[in-house]
Amino acid sequence: MEFPFQWTLLWTDRMIYLLLVLVVGFGFYVSRKEHLLAPWRQIRRRPFAMSALVLLLFYLSIGLMDSVHFRKQLPMTDTSKALQYDPEVLSLLDVLLEGLKNNVEKTYSAPLATHAFNKQMLEGPDGTKQRIYPRLKYGGAHLVNPETDRWPDLLSRVGERAVFGIGIIVLFYIWVMLVLSQKHQIPPKEMTRKMIRGETETAWRAILLTAGLVFIVVGIAGPLSTKYHLFGTDKVGQDVLYLALKGVRTGLVIGTLTTLVMLPFAIFLGISAGYFRGKIDDAIQYLYTTLSSIPGVLLIAAAVLILQVYMDKNADAFASITERADIRLLFLCLILGVTSWIGLCRMLRGETLKLREMEYVQAAKALGVGNQRIMTHYILPNVMHLVLIAVVLDFSGLVLAEAILSYVGVGVDPAMISWGNMINSARLELAREPVVWWSLTAAFIFMFVLVLAANVFSDAVRDAFDPRLRGR
Amino acid sequence: MSQSLLSIQGLKTWFSTEGGIVRAVDGVSFDIQRGETFALVGESGSGKSMTALSIMKLVPQPAGRIESGQILLEGEDLCGLPEVAMRGLRGNRMSMIFQEPMTSLNPVISIGEQIRETLEYHLKLDAKMARARAVDLLDLVGIPDPNRRYDEYPHQISGGMKQRVMIAIALSGEPDLLIADEPTTALDVTIQAQILDLLRRLQKDKGMAILLITHDLGVVSEMADHVAVMYAGEIVEMAERQAFFENPRHPYSQKLLSSLPGNKQRGEALEIIRGTVPALNQVFLGCRFSNRCDNAWERCEKEVPQWHSLETGGVRCHLVDAPEMAREAEKLQENISKTGDVGVSGMDHEKSTLLQVSNLKVHFPVQKGLFKRVVGHVKAVDGVSLKIDPGKTVALVGESGCGKTTVGKAILQLIPQTEGAVVLENTDLSTLSREALRQRRSDFQIIFQDPYSSLNPRMLVGDILKEGVKALKVEQAQDDDTWMDELLDQVGLTPDAKDRYPHEFSGGQRQRICIARVLAVQPKVIICDEPTSALDVSVQAQVLNLLKQLQSTYRLAYLFITHDLSVVDYFADEVAVMYLGRIVEYGSVESVLGNPKHPYTQALLSAVPQVDPKKKRMIIRVEGDLPSPINPPKGCYFHPRCPKSMPVCREEYPDLSVLSPSHETSCFLYSGE
């Protein structure tokens, strides 16, 4: 059977899939080890952390949908028998948001507006020219009398959806409750009471409330966004909500792939330096002192500038703008990785120096266990909690760093949709009269929720895994 | 009866933890009179330190709180006092010193300042007067050259000195009550003797009462007027010292006393208390000790024993009501102790030395200057010779920093030796290549001090046992894993331990796992590096019994590294006393411990607190601390601290004097012999 599209694997897609496989594998491994599970149990009990986790999973699902890429098949032409594909690379998310993506206005329009933001010279049906705010092509286009109908229309749409959404959510809550009461052999009434009071082992109340909130917001915003521009449109008339949603993947990629890239180096070098000491330690220390002595932004700036020149030189190597932007994104992760592995490496070196003197390592040496096995079976498992803490702590910092770098001009490709690029282009809009505030607001909200969720979750992870913080 | 200085009534201090409420102190009552020493004895986790912190109202917040009870200081209830009023009492009318002098002083403030601060706060002295008084206090606690020391920082002085500074701080408010929480546990015996001496002297001069918290019955016997034994958050027995040691009433106290190792028990198994202290996050329905008590009968399980007041104290045990049960139990116990007998080693006469260490030296370079030139060496081990026969135990005794652990690691080739030979059955281990050494490793093994850090927390016990077998390719009798079950059985663990992680075991059980791990590779000699010093007395007895029994089964040779002379007396065949990297006295246990010749050995022996209250011992005071091994004193290393030093001692290091075939020492006192 032939599909009317061609699956396209971008480089970052591959890395994301690899990361997904690793995370799932790690989760499977942990789930079978009781003592590794214990800290996670502690996290499971914390309502804030679980709310954050729900939000993170929501972002993650958006990001993953945006990571399945393909190109549409073009209609067959007579001139060539071979299949032709559209050069534009689309993602699953694009298909889902087709309405948003294609409802392009001429230029700025405010959130929920029915008319453009700027006056325009238009020719009336009678041939007279006048400067008016023209009706938008898509935003509120279904309204006959926008001035009077807009708010009633909005309210009825929101109300209808909200009632419908709450209904579904309540049914969902009941279903979860029944499943849980089955599983724990607790009568449904008792289970309900426990869940409402937040006395369950897992913080179900927080999970369900957050999930419900997300569901209702999506349920209302989804259909509404095809009729109105919820966050307005930007200078070229693109729907800002669409841009903000597309920015999710960029943020996630920067936050996660960077760690994936740096982790092997940091772990291998850090443990080697601490374990072997002497010359190897000197060499590794020299390496990371040298790299860390270059101010991070400058190193990234230099590297990205060089990359730009290189890409310009070899512009033909990239099939599409998307691929080009993708390579640049991957390279940015790489160079961010180079600047951010040093902290973890230094910490692992220090910890290994301590661990290698531990009596169980000495005992293993006395039992003739080889160096390699000591490093992989005695040191590594006992520093993994540090690695995990570092990974989750780094995530939010990297998402924030993307915005800064894009502002400085050494971030992701200008053609790539990212929150940093949104902020960068929206910066001058604040100077306009009246102010164009919605691009900035959208980027702010999307970024804030992600970073806050990541921070709250990483706090919980750190508390659960750092033995020094026990009982505090 | 006149009013007690301190009267505790029904004190309960509870902690909320994730595992529920832990009743660390659960209904403790006792009185302390002016000027007396009241000892609170118990194993770790018995709640004795928490009792002390409760009195000071320094229980760690917010997890812990004083649930109920009264703490009356001369009739005034401290529990009702606001924090501000408590501050006026702390460090003033009652003071406290802690177990770890190393960490209890602020590292970035000079010791003089730390004393002066208290003086200024409580006595409202001005800076100049306070300084003068602080110097006086330093002098009082026996710190030489107090004017200079005043400006020194804690890291510049030794552990014993730090504890003296702690005492000086505690004394600055002229307290009526001094709470000493394990004041000497972290210190060496000779330093311990100095500190205990100091406390006694100060008590006599100042007339203050001391609440002494300790696990060491020897210290109790030397210091206390009254003794209270704590177990699992309760006081189980209280008595005057003499009465307590002569006739302990509670089965737990009896067991504690009889599980102490020593000369008398040589060749027999030690009395043990089976099991471990129960977790305190439960409500007890019966006696807390019942699961470990040989005397227990049903009543003990079902009914909480009440406090029975006796002439000089009291006891919390059903036996007081039902003395006839004790007799039954005694019979039972005799049977048990007979079955628990261990074989006596030393029956074989063939003299083939298993391990011979000759002139072992381990020096660590000291680097200095611009290019890190080596300017000197830390002579951690400086010419040690030993030999161990199969089935025998040689004890290596010395204070911390004398290099005894380094000897152990150097024998195992875990650290490179600078000089000398370690010959195991005619092979010098130090000349072997890495691979050849690896193949021999199964013959010599090590057991470490801290059972908590000597097992990889991320490995199953089964994998831990297999680790050495795999690495060294040791042949086991069975191909499958049944050898592990047998091994675990041998060290007193059940086979299901294989599939569990180390953190699920208690300290004593972990030490058993460590022993099993070593046994799995079928060694000939085991270096035991303080294997019992991190354990409570009752658990120590269990482990010592096990080691003894394994020795007779497998004819194992032990090099037993320890600082505890009573364990040596019980356990070892030969003993080597180490001082500053060298052995000063070497010989059979009977001759060295029974008739010590070297002044250091004599001092060491005399400093050990004795449980027997009648035996008055002469303490040979050793002044000062262990010198630095970078720069040992010229001549005999011990001469600056030696009470018998002669001019010649300052000039050269004494040669070995052989006193008898089984006794030799390095001292000029015997150089003619």
Add this chain to the structure above:
Amino acid sequence: MITYIIRRVLYAIPILVGVNLLTFILFFVVNTPDDMARLHLGMKRVTPEAIEKWKADHGYDIPVAWNASAEGIQKISETIFFKKSVRLFVFDFGFADDGRNIGADIRERMWPSLAIAMPSLIVGLLVNITVAMLIAFFRASYIDTWGIIVAVGMMSISSLFYIIGGQFLLSKMFRLVPISGYDEGINAVKFLVLPVLVALVGGIGSGTRWYRSIFLEEIGKDYVRTARAKGLAELTVLFRHVLRNALVPILTGVVVVIPLLFMGSLVTESFFSIPGLGSYTIDAINSQDFGIVRAMVFLGSVLYIVGLILTDISYTWVDPRVRLR
């Protein structure tokens, strides 16, 4: 102490050599000077003559690492490597693409950078420590819980938003301070208020959280128990005992950045149009002036190493246990 500093300075040499080699490889080996010229002259359709002229104008018309056509020592010295990289060691930064002397520019522009970065650091440090101390004083109470929640919330906001928000609120809506710009001398103050305030607000979240955890770690130590057992009041314990010990880890993070303050902040300076080194760098990045970027990379590493040495020296002031040998 002196020998220690000498050794550290000697140790800095191989690191600077490493930095230099790295930048050299990045700038001249991955891309040839021809590529650079093409970039500046506007891509693709450039004549070889124009490239040669550009290279000659900017001193790139010599071999990269080995000049075979020259004589004697000039075989090495008449190369891009020597002229552009080795010369950095004597702080000869050469000329920018627009012909200005980079060294002179740096000397001139580092003062505005310092004027904005130094107050930011000091005010931030004082405020963060005070707030963290307060939170630590009320540990395990509602103040602590809410303090942490606010701190986590504040650190989840990108610094860009603080700048944009600050400019919008204070300058545009309330017109309290100028939105951007810089002036010499005392007049600079009114331009500095906003950037310093923004830096303070932007850093307070992560700052207090970090210092709080340091304080709490110290509070858990034995010597604090001793101090309480002396009867000292909680505030005395915190300020006399805890703070002095907490200074050790705090210094690690703070002293090392002091020399780097000269470099300024890229984002702040460009937003507020401060003529400092930060905006200098960002302009260079945007106009792709590699000479300036290279100079700033080198300068940054030098200052970082100076910072490391200063950190070690500062330890001797606060921690009597540290002796430098």
